[in-house]
Amino acid sequence: MSKEIIKIEDLKREFIMGSETVHALRGISFTINEGEFVTIMGSSGSGKSTLLNILGCLDQPTVGTYEIDGLKVKDLSRNQLATIRNEKIGFIFQSYNLLARTSALENVELPLLYNSKVSTEERKERATKALEMVGLADRMDHTPSELSGGQQQRVAIARSLVNNPVMILADEATGNLDTRTSYEIMSLFQDLNKQGITITFVTHEPDIAAFSNRTIVLRDGNIIKDYENPKILSAAEELAKLPKQDD
Amino acid sequence: MRLLNLIKIAFKAIVLNKTRTLLTMLGIIIGVASVIAMLAIGEGSKESIRSTISSMGSNMITVRPGSDVRGGVRQERSAMETLTLNDYYAIKEQANLLTYVTPLVNGGGQVINGSNNWPSTIYGVNPEYLKIKITELQSGSMFTDAEVQSAAKVALIGQTVVDNVFPDGQEPIGQMIRFNNIPFKIIGVLEEKGENTFGQDQDDVVIAPYTTVQKRILAIDHLESIIASAISEDDAPEAVTQVSEILRKQHKITENEEDDFHVRSMEELISTFSSTSEMLTILLVAVASISLLIGGIGIMNIMYVSVKERTKEIGLRMAVGGKGSDILMQFLIEAILISITGGILGVILGLASTVFIEKFLNWPTSIALYSIIISFAVCAITGIFFGWYPAKKAAALDPITALRYE
Numbered sequence: 036m037s038k039e040i041i042k043i044e045d046l047k048r049e050f051i052m053g054s055e056t057v058h059a060l061r062g063i064s065f066t067i068n069e070g071e072f073v074t075i076m077g078s079s080g081s082g083k084s085t086l087l088n089i090l091g092c093l094d095q096p097t098v099g100t101y102e103i104d105g106l107k108v109k110d111l112s113r114n115q116l117a118t119i120r121n122e123k124i125g126f127i128f129q130s131y132n133l134l135a136r137t138s139a140l141e142n143v144e145l146p147l148l149y150n151s152k153v154s155t156e157e158r159k160e161r162a163t164k165a166l167e168m169v170g171l172a173d174r175m176d177h178t179p180s181e182l183s184g185g186q187q188q189r190v191a192i193a194r195s196l197v198n199n200p201v202m203i204l205a206d207e208a209t210g211n212l213d214t215r216t217s218y219e220i221m222s223l224f225q226d227l228n229k230q231g232i233t234i235t236f237v238t239h240e241p242d243i244a245a246f247s248n249r250t251i252v253l254r255d256g257n258i259i260k261d262y263e264n265p266k267i268l269s270a271a272e273e274l275a276k277l278p279k280q281d282d
Numbered sequence: 283m284r285l286l287n288l289i290k291i292a293f294k295a296i297v298l299n300k301t302r303t304l305l306t307m308l309g310i311i312i313g314v315a316s317v318i319a320m321l322a323i324g325e326g327s328k329e330s331i332r333s334t335i336s337s338m339g340s341n342m343i344t345v346r347p348g349s350d351v352r353g354g355v356r357q358e359r360s361a362m363e364t365l366t367l368n369d370y371y372a373i374k375e376q377a378n379l380l381t382y383v384t385p386l387v388n389g390g391g392q393v394i395n396g397s398n399n400w401p402s403t404i405y406g407v408n409p410e411y412l413k414i415k416i417t418e419l420q421s422g423s424m425f426t427d428a429e430v431q432s433a434a435k436v437a438l439i440g441q442t443v444v445d446n447v448f449p450d451g452q453e454p455i456g457q458m459i460r461f462n463n464i465p466f467k468i469i470g471v472l473e474e475k476g477e478n479t480f481g482q483d484q485d486d487v488v489i490a491p492y493t494t495v496q497k498r499i500l501a502i503d504h505l506e507s508i509i510a511s512a513i514s515e516d517d518a519p520e521a522v523t524q525v526s527e528i529l530r531k532q533h534k535i536t537e538n539e540e541d542d543f544h545v546r547s548m549e550e551l552i553s554t555f556s557s558t559s560e561m562l563t564i565l566l567v568a569v570a571s572i573s574l575l576i577g578g579i580g581i582m583n584i585m586y587v588s589v590k591e592r593t594k595e596i597g598l599r600m601a602v603g604g605k606g607s608d609i610l611m612q613f614l615i616e617a618i619l620i621s622i623t624g625g626i627l628g629v630i631l632g633l634a635s636t637v638f639i640e641k642f643l644n645w646p647t648s649i650a651l652y653s654i655i656i657s658f659a660v661c662a663i664t665g666i667f668f669g670w671y672p673a674k675k676a677a678a679l680d681p682i683t684a685l686r687y688e
Binding site: 121 | 287291294298597598599600601602607608682
């Protein structure tokens, strides 16, 4: 049995909107093991954004326990949460969220700037390595405006890898990309996963879920399905099947 | 290490927004520059007033007999005969804070040269008088101590007297004139000084040995006053005390008794003028400080906009592990960097405009080091003070909302 990266038990999250209480999550439980590639699916309003925020230590559950890498997250202070985010989680966003007018390398270095244990030389070295891993070794000095959407997302992936997180948390990471680029990115995710990196991918596109090895489906704050993917598609193969583009 | 990183981040943000940063700095630059320039003008005018007074002998000390009470009647000062030559000798010997001392007697009378005559005042002094009054000779020479000893009938005259008793441009030196029918040989002409601050014509004088004036003109053996110069202006107040002590001993005045003399320095005059110019300086600096304050508000304004504009960036920084304190420091350092850079540029501009004012407007200026230090310190404090609120605002943002902010 491999190590449990995420362990959630009877997790509830309620928001108080005026006099009404909104139950975003109504008591869900699951675990994610090291090396898994999990997609969390659900339509809007299903509670997947709330779950993502809690998984990312940006938010705290109302009831229930959440452990990441054996660490109980409940009742931690804002600063302690920031440290967990810095050391254990790699974020990838739909809209890339790169710093404008800042080179790819410096963007990737960003999480390490907030880690006082990493020296300037080590920071640069690790950022360079992360960019090489996503295939952007020749684009390090480019600013986001000089990069395509796919390349920008690769920079963001490199940024999420640079702090050697226990889990990468992607929020609709292919949502802004065309099919071809989406598959390229998914292929990259699959490669990273093969190297042993745990990935949790939040999406509402079923074809993306087909590339992962497990899918959790949320509806109205409950898990309605949690299944191992019987037939994992290879993104690289799917990419090859796409009609050739002329331009 | 961590702080260094934050400084790097802040510096980067400033460099990325050059135009905006420069515009923000403008307020601070103008504020600092004007504080420095205004203080330089204020200090300059103060110094020029000081040097004007100095040229009149700012370190001059005057001893006069005080009003005495005789049989219950307070006597007029001129009626006092308490100041004597012995007092002069005592002061000359004992006071070590004085450079020059002279007894002084004076009297009014008519200067006569043939058919020309002119009412003037004769001052009986010793040769040190010219040094105390900082007066140069236009021609001729001062009388000597020997001439004082022998009560020689020699005199020096001012330009006004020359103009009136030698109207046809005759060379006065070597000529004989009469003052109240006593003949004097003119041995020198004083350099023209014009009117003094009180409107008195300083050239309408006749100067002669005090012995001569005492014996031949006034027929007295007391002195009207003793004037002296202190080693420096700063020593003047202490010299006043010293002279007072000497005279109290000399006059055998007991502890409870009032002085029967007055010792004054020019200091009162100086402090009057200085306070006027100080007032002016304060006013100028107040105006300049307001512009510095407005510069500070400019920083706050821009930082506030910057925080709003970069909400998403703040959210990202928090998501990748930036703590609230990191964000606070980042924006605070940014504000401080802006204000300090503005301060440095302001100092340079202030110094440059001071040189400009001095060169092209011919206003006296004097750059005070303290003005540079103060305005620089105010700058840094302004940065912290006005940067704090926006930085605090940034640090308090919720990462989830900040990330969603469009």
